[in-house]
Amino acid sequence: MRDLVIEPLTKSAFEPFGEVIETAGARRLMINEGTTERLHDLARIDVARNEGRPIVSIFRATPREMPVTLHMMERHPLGSQAFYPLSDLDWLVVVCDGDRVPALSTLRCFRASGQQGINLRANVWHHPLLVIGIQDFLVVDRDGPGNNLEEAYFPQSESTHRVSFTADQK
Amino acid sequence: MRDLVIEPLTKSAFEPFGEVIETAGARRLMINEGTTERLHDLARIDVARNEGRPIVSIFRATPREMPVTLHMMERHPLGSQAFYPLSDLDWLVVVCDGDRVPALSTLRCFRASGQQGINLRANVWHHPLLVIGIQDFLVVDRDGPGNNLEEAYFPQSESTHRVSFTADQK
Numbered sequence: 001m002r003d004l005v006i007e008p009l010t011k012s013a014f015e016p017f018g019e020v021i022e023t024a025g026a027r028r029l030m031i032n033e034g035t036t037e038r039l040h041d042l043a044r045i046d047v048a049r050n051e052g053r054p055i056v057s058i059f060r061a062t063p064r065e066m067p068v069t070l071h072m073m074e075r076h077p078l079g080s081q082a083f084y085p086l087s088d089l090d091w092l093v094v095v096c097d098g099d100r101v102p103a104l105s106t107l108r109c110f111r112a113s114g115q116q117g118i119n120l121r122a123n124v125w126h127h128p129l130l131v132i133g134i135q136d137f138l139v140v141d142r143d144g145p146g147n148n149l150e151e152a153y154f155p156q157s158e159s160t161h162r163v164s165f166t167a168d169q170k
Numbered sequence: 171m172r173d174l175v176i177e178p179l180t181k182s183a184f185e186p187f188g189e190v191i192e193t194a195g196a197r198r199l200m201i202n203e204g205t206t207e208r209l210h211d212l213a214r215i216d217v218a219r220n221e222g223r224p225i226v227s228i229f230r231a232t233p234r235e236m237p238v239t240l241h242m243m244e245r246h247p248l249g250s251q252a253f254y255p256l257s258d259l260d261w262l263v264v265v266c267d268g269d270r271v272p273a274l275s276t277l278r279c280f281r282a283s284g285q286q287g288i289n290l291r292a293n294v295w296h297h298p299l300l301v302i303g304i305q306d307f308l309v310v311d312r313d314g315p316g317n318n319l320e321e322a323y324f325p326q327s328e329s330t331h332r333v334s335f336t337a338d339q340k
Contacts, residue, residue, distance in 0.1 A: 023228055023306075032231070032298035033242075039228040041313060047224070054217070054224040056252055056289070056310055058193055058209040061202070072203075082226055084308050086256065117308075119226070128202035136193075138254050138287075138308050140226055143211060 009110040021117030043119035047079040052144035061129040067164035079142030084117030086136040094127035179280040191287030213289035217249040222314035231299040237334035243272040249312030254287030256306040264297035
């Protein structure tokens with residue numbers, strides 16, 4: 001059983017999987033007579049294939065008992081999926097490579113702050129939300145025809161990876 | 171000079187202008203092995219006309235001096251624009267009817283909570299963000315060809331409406 005190393009979430013480290021949605025480094029436009037700063041176009045929303053359309057939802061995530069032994073990953077073959085936290089708690093992003101099935105040897109775990117969202121590229125294997133408290137996220141993803149969810153389960157008894165995560169841990 | 175009446179933001183009151191993005195009344199799906207509730211498809215994102223595409227931005231709004239004398243309205247003829255607050259402060263939404271120009275006699279002002287977003291329908295006249303503290307919003311709107319911004323200015327001296335807004339006022 002291996003404990004995943006928790007890395008800080010940065011644009012460059014996350015680049016193989018998608019974008020980090022954050023104000024740092026954003027293109028800044030002043031609008032609304034100088035009263036509003038527009039941090040412009042922070043994610044590549046990719047939801048149009050196969051007659052897809054963008055939808056906005058709120059995900060309310062509840063914490064799992066730690067440590068979490070990983071026993072499944074999922075991906076969305078037809079569209080990107082963006083998450084932005086609506087409360088200021090850190091949260092975890094677990095992703096990996098893999099063609100037909102997740103390549104568990106490539107698992108990575110990123111600690112996002114409460115001011116960092118992510119946009120997962122289509123077809124990127126990821127673990128469902130991992131939070132330390134009940135936390136809402138604004139989500140922009142795809143609705144439309146076709147199967148946009150693939151899940152890969154592996155028996156908990158055979159799991160080789162776990163992750164532990166507390167509010168204090170940095 | 172007329173002080174706008176500040177109405178509570180409700181789905182039914184706001185219906186002529188767009189959707190209220192909130193958890194109340196949403197379609198609820200349990201996902202992620204029962205650890206996440208998905209409050210599904212809360213806004214009609216309409217950004218595809220004229221080769222438009224959805225983009226995600228963060229708007230950082232700063233308060234104006236109150237009372238605000240209204241002297242302009244704007245609209246986006248080619249797409250919807252969704253706002254969701256990223257901090258728990260109330261904020262104001264000012265909208266009105268109007269074909270070529272805003273019909274100021276129809277102005278309405280809604281007080282949104284910090285857990286309420288809105289999605290403005292394309293072509294709805296609205297005032298730029300009105301906040302009581304510096305407040306970030308996640309914004310889903312349109313990028314693409316064509317002019318998607320119309321602004322209507324009216325001289326402040328001829329303005330007939332103002333709005334006042336404090337944290338305490340309910």
